[in-house]
Amino acid sequence: MEREQGALILRRLGLKATPRRLEVMQCLVGERMYLSADEVWNRIRVRLGSIGLPTVYRILDELAEARVITRIFSADRKQYFFMCANQEHHHHFVCDSCRRVVDFAQCGLEGLAGEIASSTGGRVLSHILQVNGLCAECSRTESEVAR
Amino acid sequence: MEREQGALILRRLGLKATPRRLEVMQCLVGERMYLSADEVWNRIRVRLGSIGLPTVYRILDELAEARVITRIFSADRKQYFFMCANQEHHHHFVCDSCRRVVDFAQCGLEGLAGEIASSTGGRVLSHILQVNGLCAECSRTESEVAR
DNA sequence: ATATTTGCAAAAGGTTTGCAAGACG
């Protein structure tokens, strides 16, 4: 992501285009994997000289709120963040080994929502769907190791 | 769940059938909704006289590990627990209002796994699927209020 | 100029741990 493009997104959100925000965005775009707040912090700290962890949290919250980035569910109860190019309804295939994320659109839950509604009488409002596994590369590496 | 039945489950897991464990299990069976550790604690505290919150956590961990209970994902980063009668592969329809849980089996993800594997070259190992909304009762109540 | 943003230190809050005392089988 160009610096200018990041600034544009921020202004559209009514946020000032500060170096800290631009670095956070650039960091998340640069990675093809999800990161925790402190991982983002450690990466951009080097380049910014100094930035507080609370600031990173504040920025990540703003961006997640604005749906510029996505929170990833994790069993360790930590928050992870990922920049998705895709703004349509979609889900993530998350690699358990390298944490890379691949989007996929098909979720087939529209039909399921109808089934649940008619069988239970309730109303479906949202859903969480995340597929975990090994990406192509890690899958290959693992089978080589096994040999 | 009968007390004796709970004891049987515990013994099969190689765990001693202590009053604390039995109460935790009975509490979760009695509720048709998911509970946080401290909610379980507050409920069984009354009957046990005294029990520490760490003990509740330890018991919930053991039971979740053994898949006797399920952890529920929540946006507030707290852990919630629910006893599922159903041991087959299934998912939960969670009511956002009263937190009641309804199982459903259909998830249609077998096909999706294949699609992801063939399009990305990766391997699907697991998935998280949870549907949120309003159960029949809460859905009804809400529309009454709206009137 | 002024509202927004940030750093710092400290608090919050859920969860975990260490260890001695107690209970189950």
Added chain:
DNA sequence: CGTCTTGCAAACCTTTTGCAAATAT
């Protein structure tokens, strides 16, 4: 009786907050 459990207090660790100083527009 020996091993598994539990209570208690304290630690942990991620995330949040308060407020004064700095910065973007």
